[in-house]
Structure formats: C-alpha cells, structure tokens
Amino acid sequence: MTNVGSVVGISGPVVRASVSFPVRMFEIVRAGKESLLGEVIRIRGNTVDIQVYEETSGMRVGEPVEFSGELLSVELGPGLLGSVLDGIGRPLARLREEGLYINRGANVRTLDESREWLFSPLKKAGDPVRPGEPIGMVPEGTRIRHRVMLPPDSPPGRIDWIAPESGVTLRDPLCRLESGREIRLSHRWEVRRGRPFAARLPxxxxxxxxxxxxxxxxxxxxxxAAVIPGGFGTGKT
Structure with a gap:
C-alpha cells in the first residue's frame, strides 16, 4: 500500500514534499507525474526531503509523491552475470529496447522473469531447512552453478513440497515450506543491510x-575492497 504526499519545493535533484502520514528514512518514493525514483534523506515534521535519482526538470509544485513504505533494495538471483546496470539496478540492455534514450521514470525489472533455468533439487519433502541452506542448484553458463538458498531473513522450517528437476522461471515456485512460504529463484535485499555470514575467509x-x-x-x-577517491568526471571508472 502506498501513501501519497505532495511536492512543495524543488531544488535540482532534491525535492521537498508535504506528508500527513509516518515516513521512514531512506524510504523509496516515486516523485511527480513521471514517477521519478528517489529516497527520503531528511524528515522534518510534516515535510521530507527526497533525493531523486533522475532529472527533475519540468516537475511542478503540487505534483504527487508516492511513498512505497519500502527501502532501496536490489534483486538477487541468476541472470545478473554479464548484465550492465545503471545506478538504480535497471539493465541497460532492456532499457535500450524501449528506445534510444532512457525515459524518465522507466521501471524495468533487474532480472528477466521470462528466461528459463534448469533447477536441480538438493532437498526432498520433509527435510528441515535453515536460512542460507541450499535447496537446489541452477547452472549459468558452463562454469557457474548457483546455489538456490533459503533467504537469510527467512525463519527455519521444513519442506512441504519441492519442484523436481525441470526448467523454471523467476515466477515459478521452487519450494514450499510447511509454514506456507514459497521460495523462488530470486529475492530482494535492502542495499544498506549487510548480508549475514557464518565466517569470513582470510x-x-x-x-x-x-x-x-x-x-x-x-x-x-x-x-x-579498495577506494578510489576523486571528484565527478575525473576518470575513476
């Protein structure tokens, strides 16, 4: 469910909006009539400042701002290898299909949900499963075999049903726990939330x-990890 505020000020990529409902820091919003992607960077009473990640020229005071209630996240799953993404996770190849230039407000899924993958189960019905534990394998190319795991934020459970070895897409359920939760090939993860790990390799x-x-x-x-400091346009990339 989305809540809708209203634009009350615009200063370059920063948009100020008036709200009458609770808002979270770094909450994802769609600003203006073109639904430009941004996130909340400051909250002051009933007004919030939003960093918009697209060009805001043409936006006017009074236009709607939709608050998603979610934080900025990335879609994780097979198909990321070899993809070239923009700064907000949109694949440039799929944006190119919509025209020579990137349309403002374009909303394109990171992974191709129609692509088929060969799923091989590693578990069977009745087996217990813990967060981060593989339930199956999916090959990508000739050298990479992805482990399909129970998401780290999922509670442990027991498998009620698991798909046999077959071709699947991102839309298809691979596994269903006794709690009713379904596991698919991909899941979303907040970018400011660290991934848990059992041990760090030296x-x-x-x-x-x-x-x-x-x-x-x-x-x-x-x-x-390494840091390459430098201003905009100085050739870091």
Missing amino acids: FNRPLLTGQRILDTLFPMALGG
Missing part, C-alpha cells in the same frame, strides 16, 4: 591485475 591471495604499477605500488587482496 585475505591470503593477491588480486593480480596484470598492470605492474598497480600490482607493485597499490596491491590488493582477492576478495578485498
């Missing part, structure tokens, strides 16, 4: 880029 292998100046003066660990 960084004991270098990331070899093949560029001697980088490997010698700025060595990095395989699986580690």
Whole structure:
C-alpha cells in the first residue's frame, strides 16, 4: 500500500514534499507525474526531503509523491552475470529496447522473469531447512552453478513440497515450506543491510591485475575492497 504526499519545493535533484502520514528514512518514493525514483534523506515534521535519482526538470509544485513504505533494495538471483546496470539496478540492455534514450521514470525489472533455468533439487519433502541452506542448484553458463538458498531473513522450517528437476522461471515456485512460504529463484535485499555470514575467509591471495604499477605500488587482496577517491568526471571508472 502506498501513501501519497505532495511536492512543495524543488531544488535540482532534491525535492521537498508535504506528508500527513509516518515516513521512514531512506524510504523509496516515486516523485511527480513521471514517477521519478528517489529516497527520503531528511524528515522534518510534516515535510521530507527526497533525493531523486533522475532529472527533475519540468516537475511542478503540487505534483504527487508516492511513498512505497519500502527501502532501496536490489534483486538477487541468476541472470545478473554479464548484465550492465545503471545506478538504480535497471539493465541497460532492456532499457535500450524501449528506445534510444532512457525515459524518465522507466521501471524495468533487474532480472528477466521470462528466461528459463534448469533447477536441480538438493532437498526432498520433509527435510528441515535453515536460512542460507541450499535447496537446489541452477547452472549459468558452463562454469557457474548457483546455489538456490533459503533467504537469510527467512525463519527455519521444513519442506512441504519441492519442484523436481525441470526448467523454471523467476515466477515459478521452487519450494514450499510447511509454514506456507514459497521460495523462488530470486529475492530482494535492502542495499544498506549487510548480508549475514557464518565466517569470513582470510585475505591470503593477491588480486593480480596484470598492470605492474598497480600490482607493485597499490596491491590488493582477492576478495578485498579498495577506494578510489576523486571528484565527478575525473576518470575513476
């Protein structure tokens, strides 16, 4: 269910809206008549400031702002490998199908829900299952085999039904727990919420880029993280 506020001010990518209902920090909104994607960055009484991730030219005071009640999240599942996404998770290849330029407010799913994948179960009906435990496998290409797991935020349970080895899409249920919850190939995860893990592996292998100046003066660990500071348009990418 969405709540609707109203635009009361616009300053570049920042939009101020008036609301009469509770709002959360970083809540996802669709602003204006073109439903531009943004998120709440400040709450002050009955007004909120929204960072809009698209061009706001042409937006006017009084236009509606829809509050989703959800936080910014990403869709996780097979099909991400090889995809090129924009900053809000939209695949550029599918946006290209809608025209030469990206339309403002375009709402495209990250993963292709019509693509078929070969699912092989690793569990059977009656087996207990815990969060993060694989229930099946899905190959992608010739070298990658994805483990289809019970989502980390799901309570443990027991399998009531599981699909046999067959072709499935993102829309098809793969497993149903005795609680009634259905597990599919993909699920959404909030971007500001860390993924849980049982143990962190040590960084004991270098990331070899093949560029001697980088490997010698700025060595990095395989699986580690690095920061490249710099202003907009300075060539970080």
